[in-house]
């Protein structure tokens with residue numbers, strides 16, 4: 001029987017209701033904590049105000065976390081997989097019954113609208129639910145020798161050991177749960193480090209793992225500030241007790257982690273950036289294509305690795321496509337997370353705003369046309385007018401005439417900027433889509449089945465959305481190629497294999513008459 005109970009997470013974490021903090025007022029008690037050396041603030045992206053203070057883990061605390069994960073591994077990995085599955089099911093029930101509290105923390109840390117924050121918790125729960133089943137379906141193989149028919153080969157899959165999970169701020173709960181529930185299903189213990197922007201949501205979820213019955217030492221959380229993240233990463237990656245690192249984040253950091261893991265030759269899963277192409281062919285359903293683009297690109301204000309960065313539209317359908325797109329962009333409401341009208345929040349970091357601004361000005365300087373740019377409602381700028389730093393708002397923007405020489409076609413904007421270019425032939429569209437070293441997601445919109453199939457086979461990326469802006473789910477493997485990284489998350493057997501190693505036994509048998 002699974003206990004489904006709400007634990008008043010916000011009170012238990014000693015947070016006042018973050019809905020009070022999102023753009024409204026600052027928390028108390030900050031002054032005394034901020035005096036602790038090295039402490040850092042979690043910033044409310046709606047205002048730029050400090051909302052909570054975190055004390056980063058010391059080297060001794062990080063060592064303690066790794067020691068705990070190592071000490072717990074033998075007993076945890078020996079539990080019957082059914083027992084692990086039951087614990088993940090208990091966690092899954094807790095995640096769902098605490099959905100509202102966790103969504104509030106996500107909204108507070110990231111600035112995303114509450115509707116999206118709730119969606120993120122549901123998305124997270126799709127991974128925990130999937131992992132319940134995956135835990136019980138880890139199987140090896142039996143193979144008969146061919147060159148030597150007296151040989152039999154048997155494999156078993158075993159958990160790789162304690163693992164480190166390094167998670168980003170854009171989906172702090174969903175991506176932590178996607179990694180952690182899979183690792184636990186495999187029988188691995190965990191040391192997780194959340195992004196400095198979103199430590200509280202990870203802490204809240206880790207509390208649920210503990211309440212679901214995972215033994216102490218199974219899920220361990222360490223904190224780092226932006227300043228200490230490189231040294232914490234180095235410490236974790238070079239520690240031989242950690243057998244695997246799973247990271248979601250930028251290509252630049254992925255390369256650093258890979259080199260830090262090289263000494264101990266750790267297994268790695270790297271889910272890195274994307275530069276997704278969104279192809280709208282002549283035979284596309286243009287209304288569906290416009291809807292798909294909006295839901296893909298404006299989800300969390302464009303701050304997703306699967307967001308379409310380069311939109312290629314056949315020149316003959318551009319006017320018609322824009323006529324479907326523009327009314328949808330006009331419906332976008334920038335606002336505070338708790339306003340039910342809001343469907344676009346701020347960017348999560350101040351550096352994201354600077355990057356978005358530089359992308360737009362670079363594109364315009366190089367010949368793109370600013371087709372549309374919304375304005376930031378004055379009530380969202382009130383803290384700036386009062387002399388504060390101001391929130392990290394960036395308005396929905398459409399650029400037309402984007403080209404390969406522009407920054408917007410070379411790096412992720414991570415902002416609500418639609419970057420459109422036109423093409424004349426299918427070959428041109430596919431060549432331009434593939435003219436990048438990134439390979440996470442691409443999108444194809446066409447009603448011509450042959451064209452869709454050709455594009456699907458030719459596009460160089462780990463995932464392709466066909467007449468949809470969605471490319472991730474618990475049931476299907478997700479992961480990039482080339483500079484977008486390697487390894488898979490989720491899917492049947494794919495995600496869990498990243499946390500297992502396959503051990504082969506070779507046996508001789510007496511010659512068989514039928515051999």
Ligand SMILES: O=CCCC(=O)O
Nearest residue numbers: 170171304305306472
């Ligand atoms: O930013 C990467 C997350 C992608 C997703 O799972 O939707």
